Amino acid sequence: MSQQAQRSDEVTLPAPEESLLAVRDLDAGYGDLQVLSDVDMDVGDGEYVVIVGPNGAGKSTVMKSVFGLTTYMGGRVIFDGTDISQRSPDQIIHEGIGYVPQNENVFGSLSVRENLEMGAYILDEVPEDQIERIYDRFPILRERSTQKAGTLSGGQQQMLAMGRALMLDPDLLLLDEPSAGLAPDLVTEMFDRIDTINDDGTAVLMVEQNAKEALRRCDRGYVLVQGQNRYQDAGETLLNDQQVRQDFLGG
Amino acid sequence: MSIVDTVADSRRLFVERPGTAAIGAVVGFLLLDLVVKLAGTSVFFLGFKLLGGALTVSSLASMVLDGILVGLAVGLAGIGLSMTYSILDFANFAHGDTVTAGAFIGWVAAYVVGGLGTGASLADLFMFDSGQQLSALTALAPVLLGLVVAGVGTVAVVLLVDRLTYRPMRDAGNISLLIASIGVALAMRYIIAFVFGTQTSGVATSGVQFVLLDLAGQRAVTITDNELALLVVAVALMLGVHLLLQRTKLGKAMRAMADNEDLALVSGIPTERVIRLTWILGGGLAGVGGYLLVLESGTISFNFGWILLLLIFAAVIVGGIGSIYGAMAGGVLIGLVDSLALIWLPSGLTRAAAFLVLIVVLLLRPSGIFGGVTTA
Secondary structure, three states: OOOOOOEHHHOOOOOHHHOOEEEEEEEEEEOOEEEEEEEEEEEOOOOEEEEEOOOOOOHHHHHHHHOOOOEEEEEEEEEOOEEOOOOOHHHHHHHOEEEEOOOOOOOOOOEHHHHHHHHOOOOOOOOHHHHHHHHHHOHHHHHOOOOEHHHOOHHHHHHHHHHHHHOOOOOEEEEEOOOOOOOHHHHHHHHHHHHHHHHOOOEEEEEOOOHHHHHHHOOEEEEEEOOEEEEEEEHHHHHHOHHHHHHHOOO | OOHHHHHHHHHHHHHHOHHHHHHHHHHHHHHHHHHHHHHOOEEEEOOEEEEEOOOOHHHHHHHHHHHHHHHHHHHHHHHHHHHHHHHHOOOOOOHHHHHHHHHHHHHHHHHHHHHOOOOOOHHHHHOOOOOOOEOOOOOHHHHHHHHHHHHHHHHHHHHHHHHHHHHHHOOOOHHHHHHHHHHHHHHHHHHHHHHHOOOOEEOEOOOOEEEEEOOOOOOOEEEEHHHHHHHHHHHHHHHHHHHHHHHOHHHHHHHHHHHOHHHHHHOOOOHHHHHHHHHHHHHHHHHHHHHHHHHHHOEEOOOHHHHHHHHHHHHHHHHOOOOHHHHHHHHHHHHHHHHHHHHOOOHHHHHHHHHHHHHHHHHHOOOOOOOOOOOO
């Protein structure tokens, strides 16, 4: 039942206007250090896309670059028809992208509610209805709303981090290893929650260590190696490709 | 709990935490000594005076009041130092001279307005040379005006300094910023010395004294109108800072940025605006703190803020650097220690006592009293 996944160098890319997010020939890194070269990536409207690959492949760097947190060295990042490749995070947040960093992704000394308020800082008024929607999605946050975020458990902090990123109701959510550091039973719960967010219409671009589970659930996946595209295909196809399994998914 | 238990407990304390126990023993001895002193007797052992001396309840109360007053002003000045540390990530050595600058700006305004119509020349008034002394009660309008000018003027100075020196090097390391701040400190101090000279000028004196406690046979405990003004303004401003940080959007953003600057950036918080607010708030409070200290002490000189800086640092570090509430609490604690140390030490050594307390607190709680629970 082995299926062949498409190698990235054999794929014809869609026109950038057809995707919600289109990354083309992106070169980026940190300072003088180039990490990504010629990376192409697409996320369609409401699509659920996962980036997998070995350590140091530049997976997180792709997401940081989309969000304007790296040094731009060339190429294009087009979101909803607009080139955002050289914009700063506080400009990009206005375009409708939410970003959840991997570590230290809540304000520990602020209350749960204040964390959510910070997620909507760019709005003039605190959007009470959106806070309510986040509380409905993550009821534990309502219970803990006055508690300091630093006192929450790891799983609860991860929910709060997502809640903060969802405050502006983004079209695209960037998730950097959302299951990192979570207990195994919580990992499944976290993936279920991401499924729900995606089912409600938010496109997701995610980097995940837990590659098999992520590929099983996503629409499409990219395999990134040494800062370059290697494979891209439907999640299931990547999972069933002999070569991909052997080289990147531990057999 | 029986006595046997208590003894066993304290023995365990000595074995498990000798440092804490030793400090507890010293504090216990000092308290016992204080009680004996207040009783007005002395305890001798083998001809040596072990405990005691003479101290009246009234003079103790005066010392406590003094310590709180100085502590409040130090705490007010410390808020800015703590905020620049947590939000801009560097120890600002120019903060003491910012305090001086605020005091001069405010007092020039108060003195000139207070002296108008007395026949003194404007130049004399500007240089504090007319011989008049202001008090909060007898010259309420000029003193209040000076207070406002001290705050606003210091904000202007601080924003100018940020624009000229710190902003071009925002991404530089904190050591570079620290060294730049030493340069700023020297520049500010000697600009003030150049304009006003290096002498100490008397500008304020108490107008009225209110009796707080009058025990028979002892000197009454009093508070002057100037001290009362310091107390009221400092407490009101601290309350204001608290409300700003807890209730307003920008205040919450300041706490968020102190907490995690990267996350603040990806949340869309305008970091440069928060930095500007940090300078405005910290600078304004430092200027007002300096102005109030001069109101309380009566004299002003070009380097009093610089001399005060170590005490401000001590207050901020005791409270937990980065914590605004720590700066307030640390200020009062250091002020009290500085004042109460007079009971046991000659007056030249009270500063040493303040730093000793700093060291002891850091040994017991390395991150300071409020460290680890930072709220901005």
